[in-house]
Amino acid sequence: MKDYLSNIDFVYQLFNKQSDSIVVLNKLRNILYVNPKARELFELNNNVVGQSINTLLLDFLNSNGNQIYTAVNKTKNSFKVEINIEHLHIDDNTYEILFIKNVDGNKQSLELNEKKIKFFDMMSNIQNGIFCMEKNEKGQFIYTMAVGKLLNEIGASFDTLRDKSPSDVFPNDIAIIKEEHYKKAFEGQHTTYEINLNNKLVYVDVTPVLNGEEVTGIVGTVLDISELRTTQQELQINEERFQSLFKYSQDYIIMLNTNSEIINMNPSTLEFLGLSSNSITSIRLFDIIPESYQGQVKMHFEQATQGYAQNFELGYNCDNGKEVYFNVTLFPIIINSNIQGVYLVAKDINEQKQIQLKNAYLAQHDELTDLPNRRWMESKINESLQYAKQHKKKLAVLYLDLDRFKSINDTLGHYIGDRLLKQFAERLVNCIGENHVSRMGGDEFMVLIPDTTSESEVTEIANAILKSLTDPFYIDDFELFITTSIGISMFPIIGNDDVDLMKKADIALYKAKELGRNMYQMYDASMNVKNYQSLILERDLRKAILNEEFIAYFQPRVDARTGKVTSAEALIRWNHPQVGLISPLEFIPLAEETGLIIPMGKWMKKRVCEQLVTWREAGLPLVPISVNISSQRFLQKNFAMEIRELLEEYKLEGKYLEIEITENSIMKNEETVTKTLRELKELGVKIYIDDFGTGYSSFNYLKTFHLDGVKIDRSFIQNISSESENASITTAMIKMAQHLKLDVIAEGVETEGELSYLLEQNCNEMQGYYFGRPCPIDEFENKYLKG
Numbered sequence: 001m002k003d004y005l006s007n008i009d010f011v012y013q014l015f016n017k018q019s020d021s022i023v024v025l026n027k028l029r030n031i032l033y034v035n036p037k038a039r040e041l042f043e044l045n046n047n048v049v050g051q052s053i054n055t056l057l058l059d060f061l062n063s064n065g066n067q068i069y070t071a072v073n074k075t076k077n078s079f080k081v082e083i084n085i086e087h088l089h090i091d092d093n094t095y096e097i098l099f100i101k102n103v104d105g106n107k108q109s110l111e112l113n114e115k116k117i118k119f120f121d122m123m124s125n126i127q128n129g130i131f132c133m134e135k136n137e138k139g140q141f142i143y144t145m146a147v148g149k150l151l152n153e154i155g156a157s158f159d160t161l162r163d164k165s166p167s168d169v170f171p172n173d174i175a176i177i178k179e180e181h182y183k184k185a186f187e188g189q190h191t192t193y194e195i196n197l198n199n200k201l202v203y204v205d206v207t208p209v210l211n212g213e214e215v216t217g218i219v220g221t222v223l224d225i226s227e228l229r230t231t232q233q234e235l236q237i238n239e240e241r242f243q244s245l246f247k248y249s250q251d252y253i254i255m256l257n258t259n260s261e262i263i264n265m266n267p268s269t270l271e272f273l274g275l276s277s278n279s280i281t282s283i284r285l286f287d288i289i290p291e292s293y294q295g296q297v298k299m300h301f302e303q304a305t306q307g308y309a310q311n312f313e314l315g316y317n318c319d320n321g322k323e324v325y326f327n328v329t330l331f332p333i334i335i336n337s338n339i340q341g342v343y344l345v346a347k348d349i350n351e352q353k354q355i356q357l358k359n360a361y362l363a364q365h366d367e368l369t370d371l372p373n374r375r376w377m378e379s380k381i382n383e384s385l386q387y388a389k390q391h392k393k394k395l396a397v398l399y400l401d402l403d404r405f406k407s408i409n410d411t412l413g414h415y416i417g418d419r420l421l422k423q424f425a426e427r428l429v430n431c432i433g434e435n436h437v438s439r440m441g442g443d444e445f446m447v448l449i450p451d452t453t454s455e456s457e458v459t460e461i462a463n464a465i466l467k468s469l470t471d472p473f474y475i476d477d478f479e480l481f482i483t484t485s486i487g488i489s490m491f492p493i494i495g496n497d498d499v500d501l502m503k504k505a506d507i508a509l510y511k512a513k514e515l516g517r518n519m520y521q522m523y524d525a526s527m528n529v530k531n532y533q534s535l536i537l538e539r540d541l542r543k544a545i546l547n548e549e550f551i552a553y554f555q556p557r558v559d560a561r562t563g564k565v566t567s568a569e570a571l572i573r574w575n576h577p578q579v580g581l582i583s584p585l586e587f588i589p590l591a592e593e594t595g596l597i598i599p600m601g602k603w604m605k606k607r608v609c610e611q612l613v614t615w616r617e618a619g620l621p622l623v624p625i626s627v628n629i630s631s632q633r634f635l636q637k638n639f640a641m642e643i644r645e646l647l648e649e650y651k652l653e654g655k656y657l658e659i660e661i662t663e664n665s666i667m668k669n670e671e672t673v674t675k676t677l678r679e680l681k682e683l684g685v686k687i688y689i690d691d692f693g694t695g696y697s698s699f700n701y702l703k704t705f706h707l708d709g710v711k712i713d714r715s716f717i718q719n720i721s722s723e724s725e726n727a728s729i730t731t732a733m734i735k736m737a738q739h740l741k742l743d744v745i746a747e748g749v750e751t752e753g754e755l756s757y758l759l760e761q762n763c764n765e766m767q768g769y770y771f772g773r774p775c776p777i778d779e780f781e782n783k784y785l786k787g
Helices: 008-016 036-041 110-123 149-153 172-186 226-248 267-273 291-305 350-364 374-391 405-412 414-432 455-468 498-514 529-547 584-594 597-617 639-650 663-667 670-683 699-705 725-739 752-760 777-785
Strands: 021-025 031-034 068-072 078-090 093-102 129-135 141-147 191-197 200-211 214-224 252-257 262-265 310-317 323-335 338-348 394-402 436-441 444-452 473-475 478-480 484-491 520-522 550-559 564-576 580-582 625-628 657-662 686-692 709-712 743-747 765-767
Touching (some): 008 021, 021 036, 078 200, 078 214, 129 149, 149 200, 172 191, 172 214, 200 226, 252 267, 291 310, 291 323, 291 338, 323 350, 374 394, 374 444, 394 414, 394 455, 405 414, 414 455, 414 478, 444 455, 484 498, 498 520, 498 529, 529 564, 529 584, 550 597, 564 777, 580 584, 584 597, 597 625, 597 657, 597 777, 639 657, 670 686, 670 699, 686 743
Parallel strands (some): 657 686, 709 743
Antiparallel strands (some): 021 093, 078 093, 129 214, 200 214, 252 262, 436 444, 473 478, 550 564, 564 580
């Protein structure tokens, strides 16, 4: 309230400007203030503040009335003065204001009254409000004076209040409150209250005016505390919010002073540290910080006391020996622009940290066997090579591949296969002593011997591994025997870097397999690199199927008369992770030889169906897509069923999926071929003979099996002209096929001369570089469907 009630200074400032002589006294009648006119009247040139009024008025000290008194000046000359006394109450203080007039004989009191009126006119300009009350003859509390802007704002101006009681002016509920407090004041008690008037919250301070021991009236001051109370309420709400956050937060919160002494902790922190609120006053922050983190925390704390928020991670060792992790934020406590302390907020990130540690571990380890993985082994070989080069040491790399492990997986399932790998890993670890082992992927493992003295020492370890596998593995009810092939390379004899050592160990491994498996081979330069590359390609091809490394390319088939795309052929490409795109000429023959062509074909059919659905949903025009089918798959009895299921799964019409088979496919098992072709026809799927003219089929077969068309092999198209040797053969094939009402498609058209000749023979459907090379699906879509 002090800020609101310091209006006495304002009153003094007003008195300084008055032409009246004014003296202000406290309740002991000591002098508090003398205005310039009064100093002139009493000829004062020294400070009399604090002295008794008798210093100036000889007979005033025990008097209470407005009358004539004897005054003295500094020369002790006496003179008569007329004094009018008024009382002013501010806060708990009552001030006596003496209006003093030097009189010669009898003076009318009118002049003094005029001064009094001027005074109250002046007081009406104060921001707050002052009012006076007396009791009338009926004992009612009547307003006798009211000044101040605030009273006007709340509808309680002097014109409104003059000679009226509270019940005459205010609503009944407010009048009752006022009457209760005024009654106390007239009984001699000082009282205060707060009340809402005209949308303002006002504070009213009421003090009795005493004449001797008699209460002759009361004086009240009125202050607008709306903004103050709003601010106080906001502060209270903010404090309660803070206390709720502090009390119920699951984070750990500590309040510190700038000397790192703990002021307070929230319940979560007390519980975690096993402390009570009474025991923290003598504790410093560094009493609870692990020694290994104290330097780091001290640095961050000092930064926070300089006004810089800090964030860092902290480990904490619990009593049970377990280390937990926190994300800690330190930020300054700033009050009135001064840093008074620091807040510490710690979030439990133990679960997150454990996930990070686990992920870091899994990034370097195999999840199935818990052995280090390829990434770890490559790093370890590099590290060991650096050491070996610096200290002139030898090291060895052993590459292991389980023999015929695939047959176990295929026969007994992956569950048994995985358990076998785990048991093999355990047995391998027991064989290699202090050396390092990793699972490189699938059924491949690697052993690193970082410090060896001789080749014989390495081969002893290899023999120990082979010997350990003579005992069976027991998994559920199965007794399993397995062997391994091992390839060995050594530094510095064979290789000088990790890539070279691992590659040559791999070559030696496949040499061991080539020689009959269940043995080790030390690499030497005579080993057939070509055979190795073939074996590597086969291995990578198997991985490619699992890792979906294949890409579908589409090549357009066009009606040469209009240039319109009528269909497309789907062609497989292999995007090898290390080598990049590999030509189909390299891997298709190997895929056919190993039987991998069947899963590759299954992938391609599914990919084509997916793309047709994508185009349909995008509102693009659909064209039939043809897929090459190996004779191995075409001759299997459930081929047509597989096509039916695909079409049903993707809700496609059969006309959008075309099948290309080789001539040799229809020369075997006529019964099966006839049944499959009939079922495909029922689905609306068209069947074409691919590379027609290069096989052994006859036109009789074409007639028998009711095929839809033939694709003349590019070898008959290249450089064709009316004078070429191929012309008569190609023309005959075209005419015969047309006679059998088969579609004829010319493959490998690359020149305008080839185009012209084919059109002359009424062969209109063509495919080749002249119209477009095989390209990725997105490129095909943009060129031929959206264009």
